[in-house]
Amino acid sequence: MEDLQIFDTFAINSKIRETYKVSFINDFDSLKSLVEKGKLVAVIDKKIAKLFPALSEILSSSRKVEIECNEQNKTIDYCQEVIRRLIEQNTRKDDTLIAIGGGITQDIVAFVSSILYRGVDWKFYPTTLLAQCDSCIGSKSSINFDQFKNLIGTFNPPSQIFINPLFLDTLSESEIRSGIGEMLHYFFTEGIDIADQISEQYESLLHDRSRLLYFIKNSLRIKKQVIEIDEFDTGYRHIFNYGHTFGHAIETITEYQIPHGQAVSIGMDIANYISLKLGMQEMESFQRCHTILRKNIPPFSLNQNNINEYLSALSRDKKNKDNRLGCILSKGPGKVEKMFLPMDDVLKQYLLDYSKEYTRSV
Amino acid sequence: MEDLQIFDTFAINSKIRETYKVSFINDFDSLKSLVEKGKLVAVIDKKIAKLFPALSEILSSSRKVEIECNEQNKTIDYCQEVIRRLIEQNTRKDDTLIAIGGGITQDIVAFVSSILYRGVDWKFYPTTLLAQCDSCIGSKSSINFDQFKNLIGTFNPPSQIFINPLFLDTLSESEIRSGIGEMLHYFFTEGIDIADQISEQYESLLHDRSRLLYFIKNSLRIKKQVIEIDEFDTGYRHIFNYGHTFGHAIETITEYQIPHGQAVSIGMDIANYISLKLGMQEMESFQRCHTILRKNIPPFSLNQNNINEYLSALSRDKKNKDNRLGCILSKGPGKVEKMFLPMDDVLKQYLLDYSKEYTRSV
Numbered sequence: 001m002e003d004l005q006i007f008d009t010f011a012i013n014s015k016i017r018e019t020y021k022v023s024f025i026n027d028f029d030s031l032k033s034l035v036e037k038g039k040l041v042a043v044i045d046k047k048i049a050k051l052f053p054a055l056s057e058i059l060s061s062s063r064k065v066e067i068e069c070n071e072q073n074k075t076i077d078y079c080q081e082v083i084r085r086l087i088e089q090n091t092r093k094d095d096t097l098i099a100i101g102g103g104i105t106q107d108i109v110a111f112v113s114s115i116l117y118r119g120v121d122w123k124f125y126p127t128t129l130l131a132q133c134d135s136c137i138g139s140k141s142s143i144n145f146d147q148f149k150n151l152i153g154t155f156n157p158p159s160q161i162f163i164n165p166l167f168l169d170t171l172s173e174s175e176i177r178s179g180i181g182e183m184l185h186y187f188f189t190e191g192i193d194i195a196d197q198i199s200e201q202y203e204s205l206l207h208d209r210s211r212l213l214y215f216i217k218n219s220l221r222i223k224k225q226v227i228e229i230d231e232f233d234t235g236y237r238h239i240f241n242y243g244h245t246f247g248h249a250i251e252t253i254t255e256y257q258i259p260h261g262q263a264v265s266i267g268m269d270i271a272n273y274i275s276l277k278l279g280m281q282e283m284e285s286f287q288r289c290h291t292i293l294r295k296n297i298p299p300f301s302l303n304q305n306n307i308n309e310y311l312s313a314l315s316r317d318k319k320n321k322d323n324r325l326g327c328i329l330s331k332g333p334g335k336v337e338k339m340f341l342p343m344d345d346v347l348k349q350y351l352l353d354y355s356k357e358y359t360r361s362v
Numbered sequence: 363m364e365d366l367q368i369f370d371t372f373a374i375n376s377k378i379r380e381t382y383k384v385s386f387i388n389d390f391d392s393l394k395s396l397v398e399k400g401k402l403v404a405v406i407d408k409k410i411a412k413l414f415p416a417l418s419e420i421l422s423s424s425r426k427v428e429i430e431c432n433e434q435n436k437t438i439d440y441c442q443e444v445i446r447r448l449i450e451q452n453t454r455k456d457d458t459l460i461a462i463g464g465g466i467t468q469d470i471v472a473f474v475s476s477i478l479y480r481g482v483d484w485k486f487y488p489t490t491l492l493a494q495c496d497s498c499i500g501s502k503s504s505i506n507f508d509q510f511k512n513l514i515g516t517f518n519p520p521s522q523i524f525i526n527p528l529f530l531d532t533l534s535e536s537e538i539r540s541g542i543g544e545m546l547h548y549f550f551t552e553g554i555d556i557a558d559q560i561s562e563q564y565e566s567l568l569h570d571r572s573r574l575l576y577f578i579k580n581s582l583r584i585k586k587q588v589i590e591i592d593e594f595d596t597g598y599r600h601i602f603n604y605g606h607t608f609g610h611a612i613e614t615i616t617e618y619q620i621p622h623g624q625a626v627s628i629g630m631d632i633a634n635y636i637s638l639k640l641g642m643q644e645m646e647s648f649q650r651c652h653t654i655l656r657k658n659i660p661p662f663s664l665n666q667n668n669i670n671e672y673l674s675a676l677s678r679d680k681k682n683k684d685n686r687l688g689c690i691l692s693k694g695p696g697k698v699e700k701m702f703l704p705m706d707d708v709l710k711q712y713l714l715d716y717s718k719e720y721t722r723s724v
Contacts, residue, residue, distance in 0.1 A: 076442055083507065083514070093680070115477070117680075118502065118515040119594075140480065145445065152445070153480040154516070232481075318455070318479075 010220075012137055013228045014157055022137065022161045022220065024213070028058055030162050031125070034098065035062045041091050043082065043109050045069045045101030048127050051170050055100065063089040069104040071256070074144045076152060079112050086116065093117040099158070102128035103135045107153075110141035114154040124158040127167040129179025129212065130261060133219040134186070136161045138227045155232060163216065168209040174259050176206050181261030181296050183219040185243045185268060190222050192288065192333035199292040241319065242328040242336045243268035249313035253306055258298055265296040266359070268330075273354040274341070275329040285332040290358060299362040302355035307348060315343055372582075374499050375590045376519055384499065384523045384582065386575070390420055392524050393487070396460065397424045403453050405444065405471050407431045407463030410489050413532050417462065425451040431466040433618070436506045438514060441474050448478065455479040461520070464490035465497045469515075472503035476516040486520040489529040491541025491574065492623060495581040496548070498523045500589045517594060525578065530571040536621050538568050543623025543658050545581040547605045547630060552584050554650065554695035561654040600690065603681065604698045605630035607689040611675035615668055620660055627658040628721070630692075635716040636703070637691040647694040652720060661724040664717035669710060677705055 008024045023030070034040050035058055042064035049056050049066055065085045067073070086097075099109035099122060106124060113122040126136040139157040142150035168176075180198060187195040198205070198215055205211055223240070230237040247267030250258060258266075272289050275281040302310055319326035324340035325347070331337065341347055370386045385392070396402050397420060404426040411418050411428055427447045429435070448459075461471035461484060468486060475484040488498040501519040504512035530538075542560060549557040560567070560577055567573055585602070592599040609629030612620060620628075634651050637643040664672055681688035686702035687709070693699065703709055 076438060080438055080507070087508075087510070087513075111477075115473075115505075115514050115516055117513065118517060143477075145442070146449075148449070151449075151479065152477050154477060155480060 010224070012157070012224055014139060015231050016139060016155055016157060017159060020157050020159055020161070022163060024163050024165075024217070026164065026166070028055065028164070031055075031098070032058050034096070034123070035059065038062075039094065040096045040098050041065065041086060041089050042098045042100060043067060043086075043105065043112075044099075045105045045127065048101050048167075052167075063091070065089060067101075067105065067108060069101055069108075071104070071144070074104055074107055074142070076143055076145065079108055079143065082108060082112050083116055086112070091116070091120070093120060095120060096159075097122040098125070099123070100125045100127065102126065102131045106131055106135055107141050107143060110156050110158070111143050111152075111154060114141065114156040119156075122156075122158045123160040123162070125162050125164065125167075129168060129171060129176055129216070130182055132163050132168070133179055133212075133216045134182045134223065136163070137220055137223055139231055140233070165210060165213050165216075168212060171209075173206050176209070176212075177296055177298075178259035178261030179212070180205065180215075181243075181259075181263070181265040183215050183261075184293065184296065185240070185264050186219045186222040188268060188289065188330070188333050189226075189239050189242055189336050190334055192292075194218050195289075195292050195333065199295060202295045238319075238338055239328055239336050241326075241338075242330065243271060245314070245317055245319065245325065245327040246270040248317065249310055250300065252313040253309050254300070258300060262296055262298055265293050266300060269293045269297065269358065270351065270354055271327065271329050273358070274347070274350050275331065277350050278329070280329055280331050280337075282332070289333065294358070297359065299360045300355075301359050301361045302351050304352075307352060310351065311343065311348060372586070374519070374586055376501060377593050378501060378517055378519060379521060382519050382521055382523070384525060386525050386527075386579070388526065388528070390417065390526070393417075393460070394420055396458070396485070397421065400424075401456065402458045402460050403427065403448060403451050404460045404462060405429060405448075405467065405474075406461075407467045407489065410463050410529075414529075425453070427451060429463075429467065429470060431463055431470075433466065433506070436466055436469055436504070438505055438507065441470055441505065444470060444474050445478055448474070453478070453482070455482060457482060458521075459484040460487070461485070462487045462489065464488065464493045468493055468497055469503050469505060472518050472520070473505050473514075473516060476503065476518040481518075484518075484520050485522040485524070487524050487526065487529075491530060491533060491538055491578070492544055494525050494530070495541055495574075495578045496544045496585065498525070499582055499585055501593055502595070527572055527575050527578075530574060533571075535568050536624075538571070538574075539658055539660075540621035540623035541574075542567065542577075543605075543621075543625070543627040545577050545623075546655065546658065547602070547626050548581045548584040550630060550651065550692070550695050551588075551601050551604055551698050552696055554654075556580050557651075557654050557695065561657060564657045600681075600700055601698050603688075603700075604690040604692065605633060607676070607679055607681065607687065608632040610679065611672055612662065614675040615671050616662070620662060624658055624660055627655050628662060631655045631659065631720065632713065632716055633689065633691050635720065636709075636712050637693065639712050640691070642691055642693050642699075644694070651695065656720070659721065661722045662717075663721050663723045664713050666714075669714060672713065673705060673710060 011019045011021050042059050046066045097113050113120045126132045139155040141153045143152040145151040243264040247263040250263040272286050276286045328336050329339045373381045373383050404421050408428045459475050475482045488494045501517040503515045505514040507513040605626040609625035612625040634648050638648045690698050691701045
């Protein structure tokens, strides 16, 4: 792909809809013009509607549904409630749903638009860093089911995505850190250069959010290259589980107190440490990555009190095979590889040793 | 397509899965061999499990979920219940669901397999004439939502379909008549020859079900030609609404007391009558079709007591445009056409005149 500094729009090839476009914008002109054309129903995160009166003003003449976006609402039951309200708004098969919000808004609207009338068109204005740098492309929707996270879903990309950095200004520092963790995981699958750049600017990025755009574009560029080859996540795309297997289990045992992208940062550090111990990665390489990652790692420790719970969370990962842990390890930046690890005392000891040496306790 | 009398298998081209195969079988060897390979979870209509002990015997060593198939269960809530039971059976992403039952079993399994783990493989053994001659191909799943019929759904064909005429022997005469109505609607979109043949054998088909196979194959042959061109029902496939717009409204006002395919038979007769009145069809052509259709039309009348309710049901059809009735009319067998009719007193009078002259009261 050409230099993303220059281009304000790029296209993703998809098996579901031949192609869909990502546009980087600075205003809401695109939304205004959609509203003027009619035929749209906005589905907007209630918090966003409140934070951006200008948005509500633009949508004042259009049909809209405000939704409560939290993890507890990422269910089929809440999606049914959204469908009910869309029908009240007289939504028809030839209408377009406009999702405005973060990853949860995306999941709900993507899922609803997959099944309502056997599919209606949708477009997306992502408002969080995580949604802008990662989830907005890639086609997946994820819905929780009973105690199972993301058990339900479809592949259904929006027909268009509009990324407006204006939304980043209202995010908390914690949300920025989370987005940085997710971006780092893309950068490390390619090499170390962009990870180094983000590390150098780490503190200023927390405050000067306009600088994030360069990294968002690079994150999407890397993801695009992989999802265009393996949209349905059957093989090659698994490399993006890097940091996620070990990260998800951290989210589980801390009851999601650690933001996703930061848990992924710990997850990458753990994957690198295990790779080091297995002789796949040199100490120098581990240390270079650790120096970058530790800036984004919050206080956390694995110890005798929680290690068994952590191993138990790992053992429930749906990518496991024959009781072996399916995860992505690394031979160094740009060289990640899928592995299946025996879940034995050796692994347990590696995890305890890692934490003792490299994490700070709460 | 080659002569379907000779071939016991044919393939459907699909945009969703490149191709899927329909096999005509006489035994359950295919099911036995699937069971032996493991990796399957059967989802079977409870009634079928009871009627065919041989089937239950084959499935005795495999994971299975028995479901209650009735229109009231064609909901997202019941699908969630099925998912819950599939998880209890330890269903994984790489398992195959085997649906055994009629159209409702198909709708539930097709929908569940679209959304569970973002899609799992499924295969289908249709057991009703309607499912064998029509719904088993074409990719659609349909789920009711609140008071709305088939508002929710996905496009998700099975990876394989096995048609076994053995199942037809346990069907009621009414189910056979319903299937014949649905098949007639396919035959009439092509011409009159096969409709004539089914009419000649009408009485014997009700009892000697082995004779139905020839008509099932022809019905699927005609449907295949159209769905391969317009799988997602955006234009050309609309011809298959022939008889359905007027038929659905009959089902609605009779609270589904008239079986679907028989309502479609009345619907075709009405569409032909309106075509006649609009000068699109000759009386000779109307009469030829009516002679065939009336064998499959149960006692029913439109009159001053129910005509407004009938028009109101027609007015809610989702294919209407600007308050005009979207329906398929006919210039004669093989020449059906999409039209939008004003819903005025003229239409009302046509409907009353039709019923007075051509239907028998209950």
